Amino acid sequence: MGTTALKAPKRSGIEATKQFVYRYGLLAVLGLMIVYFTVTQPFFGTFINAMFILQAASIVAVVGLGCTVSMTVGGFDLSVGAAMSLSIMAAAAAMVVGEFSGTVAILIGMCAGLAVGVLNSILIVYARIPDLVATLSSLFLINGLTLMGVGGQSVAKGMVINGERTQGEFTPLFKWIGSGDVFSVPASVVIAATVFILVTVLLNFTRWGRAFYAVGGNPVAAAAAGIRVARYRIAAYLISGGLASIAGMMLAARSNRGDVNVGDPFLLQAVSAALVGYAVLGANKPNAFGTLIGAVFVAALINGLTMFNFPYYAQSFVQGVLLVVALLMSYTLGPSRR
Amino acid sequence: MTVGANTAPASPASSAFVAFEEITKTFGATRALRGVSFEIRPGETVGLLGANGAGKSTLIKTLSGIHPPTSGRIIIEGEEKDFRFPVDARNAGIATVHQNIDDGVVFGMTVAENLLLDEIATSQSSFFIRNRTIVERAREVQEKLDLDLPLNSLIQDLPASGRQEVAIAREISKNPKLLILDEPTSTLSKREAEKLFLAVEEFQRRGITILFISHSMSEVERLCDRAVVLRDGMIVSEHEKPLDSTAIAGSILGELVLASKHEARPGKEVVIEAKGLRAFPESPPVSVEIRRGEILGLTGLIGAGKTELLEQICGHRPLLSGTLSIEGEEYNPKDVSDAMKKGVVMVPEQRALQSMFPNEPLWKHSTIGLAEDFSRSGFMLRRREIAFTEDVIRDFQVKAPGPLAEIEELSGGNQQKLLVGRWLSRGWKLLVLDEPFRGIDIGARGLISSALRQYSEKYPVIVCSSDPEEVIEVADRALIMVEADIVHEDNSANLTAETLAQIMGQGREAQTTRNVA
Numbered sequence: 105m106g107t108t109a110l111k112a113p114k115r116s117g118i119e120a121t122k123q124f125v126y127r128y129g130l131l132a133v134l135g136l137m138i139v140y141f142t143v144t145q146p147f148f149g150t151f152i153n154a155m156f157i158l159q160a161a162s163i164v165a166v167v168g169l170g171c172t173v174s175m176t177v178g179g180f181d182l183s184v185g186a187a188m189s190l191s192i193m194a195a196a197a198a199m200v201v202g203e204f205s206g207t208v209a210i211l212i213g214m215c216a217g218l219a220v221g222v223l224n225s226i227l228i229v230y231a232r233i234p235d236l237v238a239t240l241s242s243l244f245l246i247n248g249l250t251l252m253g254v255g256g257q258s259v260a261k262g263m264v265i266n267g268e269r270t271q272g273e274f275t276p277l278f279k280w281i282g283s284g285d286v287f288s289v290p291a292s293v294v295i296a297a298t299v300f301i302l303v304t305v306l307l308n309f310t311r312w313g314r315a316f317y318a319v320g321g322n323p324v325a326a327a328a329a330g331i332r333v334a335r336y337r338i339a340a341y342l343i344s345g346g347l348a349s350i351a352g353m354m355l356a357a358r359s360n361r362g363d364v365n366v367g368d369p370f371l372l373q374a375v376s377a378a379l380v381g382y383a384v385l386g387a388n389k390p391n392a393f394g395t396l397i398g399a400v401f402v403a404a405l406i407n408g409l410t411m412f413n414f415p416y417y418a419q420s421f422v423q424g425v426l427l428v429v430a431l432l433m434s435y436t437l438g439p440s441r442r
Numbered sequence: 443m444t445v446g447a448n449t450a451p452a453s454p455a456s457s458a459f460v461a462f463e464e465i466t467k468t469f470g471a472t473r474a475l476r477g478v479s480f481e482i483r484p485g486e487t488v489g490l491l492g493a494n495g496a497g498k499s500t501l502i503k504t505l506s507g508i509h510p511p512t513s514g515r516i517i518i519e520g521e522e523k524d525f526r527f528p529v530d531a532r533n534a535g536i537a538t539v540h541q542n543i544d545d546g547v548v549f550g551m552t553v554a555e556n557l558l559l560d561e562i563a564t565s566q567s568s569f570f571i572r573n574r575t576i577v578e579r580a581r582e583v584q585e586k587l588d589l590d591l592p593l594n595s596l597i598q599d600l601p602a603s604g605r606q607e608v609a610i611a612r613e614i615s616k617n618p619k620l621l622i623l624d625e626p627t628s629t630l631s632k633r634e635a636e637k638l639f640l641a642v643e644e645f646q647r648r649g650i651t652i653l654f655i656s657h658s659m660s661e662v663e664r665l666c667d668r669a670v671v672l673r674d675g676m677i678v679s680e681h682e683k684p685l686d687s688t689a690i691a692g693s694i695l696g697e698l699v700l701a702s703k704h705e706a707r708p709g710k711e712v713v714i715e716a717k718g719l720r721a722f723p724e725s726p727p728v729s730v731e732i733r734r735g736e737i738l739g740l741t742g743l744i745g746a747g748k749t750e751l752l753e754q755i756c757g758h759r760p761l762l763s764g765t766l767s768i769e770g771e772e773y774n775p776k777d778v779s780d781a782m783k784k785g786v787v788m789v790p791e792q793r794a795l796q797s798m799f800p801n802e803p804l805w806k807h808s809t810i811g812l813a814e815d816f817s818r819s820g821f822m823l824r825r826r827e828i829a830f831t832e833d834v835i836r837d838f839q840v841k842a843p844g845p846l847a848e849i850e851e852l853s854g855g856n857q858q859k860l861l862v863g864r865w866l867s868r869g870w871k872l873l874v875l876d877e878p879f880r881g882i883d884i885g886a887r888g889l890i891s892s893a894l895r896q897y898s899e900k901y902p903v904i905v906c907s908s909d910p911e912e913v914i915e916v917a918d919r920a921l922i923m924v925e926a927d928i929v930h931e932d933n934s935a936n937l938t939a940e941t942l943a944q945i946m947g948q949g950r951e952a953q954t955t956r957n958v959a
Contacts, residue, residue, distance in 0.1 A: 315813070317799075322795075325795070325797050328788070329797075331810075
């Protein structure tokens with residue numbers, strides 16, 4: 105085995121093509137798709153439409169980056185949608201009912217997300233419940249708690265509690281997250297880009313990122329190399345919950361209301377973006393850039409297809425096709441394991 | 443030492459219950475068994491001994507129908523048998539209790555259900571199984587075997603010895619003619635093992651033939667009428683009662699070429715002092731001094747408690763008892779990270795499980811425990827990491843395409859060169875290597891040995907191996923562990939094959955001499 109590795113890589117044409125598709129296949133498809141849409145639909149290639157696409161991708165990207173972090177430690181966070189819903193409700197209620205400022209509301213929302221992370225950490229790291237089962241139960245717990253907290257109704261300006269009309273409303277700062285812009289780039293895109301850069305730096309360039317991947321790759325060996333496995337798993341779930349809460353506030357600011365369980369669909373979207381990301385640049389593991397591409401890919405695809413009057417009810421199908429193609433790339437074209 | 447008297451082919455008139463005739467077994471290019479012939483007579487207990495990889499497990503598997511032999515004959519009660527599946531062996535009256543207890547019981551089921559597993563799993567049982575019927579049947583089995591098991595408890599609520607008792611009881615309940623016990627005490631505590639021995643002695647009284655596989659001389663001495671030693675896939679000796687444990691140990695170890703290739707260095711000041719440590723909670727306390735300028739070798743048969751002791755020193759498991767100090771200062775590692783911060787690092791025994799990250803490149807492996815040396819304010823210095831990896835590859839002659847290659851691309855020896863070499867880049871208060879030469883070629887072994895000799899000029903090193911030859915090759919001073927106690931200490935140059943065999947053959951009560959020249 106050791107000697108074969110030393111031989112000059114003399115690959116056949118098929119092998120080389122396979123390697124190319126494995127590494128660049130998904131990016132190439134994305135590029136071709138954008139070119140095709142731009143040529144056939146003049147509006148697709150405009151700056152405004154590009155911002156539409158990125159805005160559509162931004163929330164999925166932020167939640168997906170959180171999922172990516174929990175996946176690097178070998179975990180899986182099913183509670184991100186519920187964490188989003190909880191922080192939406194917490195932040196909305198802080199402003200509408202509590203009449204707090206936007207800054208305080210944002211802090212309260214983020215604390216709610218981190219609290220979900222704490223709950224998951226306790227269940228997974230201390231109670232040793234398997235990740236999937238633990239986060240599934242916190243999904244239900246948190247969703248139920250959110251509903252009970254607001255009596256099953258949406259939180260919006262002028263809502264009625266105990267027969268009294270509330271006086272608070274969404275503050276301008278908070279609204280800016282949803283509708284503001286920086287040099288005509290929507291604020292949510294700026295936030296998502298910032299989160300992306302931070303997660304990329306954390307995972308790819310710091311010692312903590314190295315430890316995250318080590319814990320996910322082989323927890324026994326990571327512990328033997330002096331990595332405190334429990335701490336990194338806790339950190340990963342805190343980051344996952346925290347990013348879910350940021351995404352939640354991006355969503356609440358867009359609609360200026362806190363609707364019940366609006367976070368739910370984002371769980372599957374985010375997980376799918378992170379999984380599509382495995383196939384980007386042949387990473388074959390959770391990675392920040394891949395997750396971003398996964399989120400943008402879906403948004404661009406749906407945006408373009410809509411211009412061709414593609415029915416909205418077929419979106420799930422399109423997403424499914426993308427996920428299957430991406431997974432086929434990582435699992436069938438990837439380097440064969442002995 | 444050669445094969446004993448039983449080389450004549452077994453005839454139908456032979457009194458043997460089982461006769462192996464020229465059994466060979468090859469796996470690809472590996473010859474695990476190379477013509478094994480011996481007999482087990484009815485009613486006797488035969489001990490099967492041998493070092494790791496000697497072929498014990500393979501031999502048992504040919505008899506229990508898991509791996510049919512490549513060639514040769516297995517004759518049971520004068521009749522040649524062709525075991526293709528475990529059920530064939532079972533039908534011939536052979537029951538096997540495998541080494542890992544928990545492979546023999548089903549968690550989540552009660553003791554009664556586990557006792558009757560075969561009945562439940564086969565077509566003998568009706569479609570609907572009533573719990574009351576099972577308990578009744580289990581009670582019958584229990585009465586027949588004169589056991590007292592908590593039938594309604596879940597199997598996982600029993601201690602290890604209890605689970606083992608259930609696994610053995612199930613095999614016994616099938617009225618086997620031959621019971622194979624594969625290292626039955628390897629996961630038991632001393633007290634639990636004692637209970638097992640009493641049970642085995644009861645089976646012996648009932649006339650059940652037993653094949654007992656063990657690493658422990660004292661167990662074999664106590665239970666077996668005869669012992670057979672396997673080495674390199676061949677029977678190298680047979681021993682009749684009274685068993686001569688020194689001869690058996692010598693036979694297991696083989697023709698040792700015990701010549702240390704170097705002068706034994708005296709060692710300088712004591713760096714680490716361990717007092718009153720215990721390998722297992724009920725084992726005797728041991729004390730060790732580790733000096734600068736020497737390699738301390740630790741050897742002993744498998745299960746002697748070597749790894750358990752070292753893992754406590756390196757923070758892999760909490761200290762059971764006693765105290766540790768580094769350069770006079772108290773040292774009690776909370777975990778591996780803490781131990782490494784205080785300068786103690788270990789190369790663990792199981793390379794793939796404890797040291798390797800699948801699909802990750804060499805350069806990440808080489809710096810994984812050294813993040814502080816290769817980062818600035820938290821940011822990894824990738825260029826420096828790769829340069830360091832290139833140095834390790836060059837200095838330790840690691841055959842690898844380059845620092846970007848994935849670790850699985852390398853052979854075992856080259857993986858080990860990298861994994862050991864990376865730690866030698868800086869001086870540790872203590873470097874511990876547990877079985878560093880397992881599964882690697884002679885070239886890699888020689889290279890790692892000489893690198894360790896050079897490194898140990900300045901820093902203390904412990905090398906642990908169950909193969910005394912490896913210890914003597916690299917160490918200056920050798921400690922020998924028997925039954926969790928350090929029973930002998932000597933300059934490795936003074937050790938001979940005879941003394942080693944004698945020490946390992948005798949129990950720990952026999953002698954506690956620590957002669958340092």
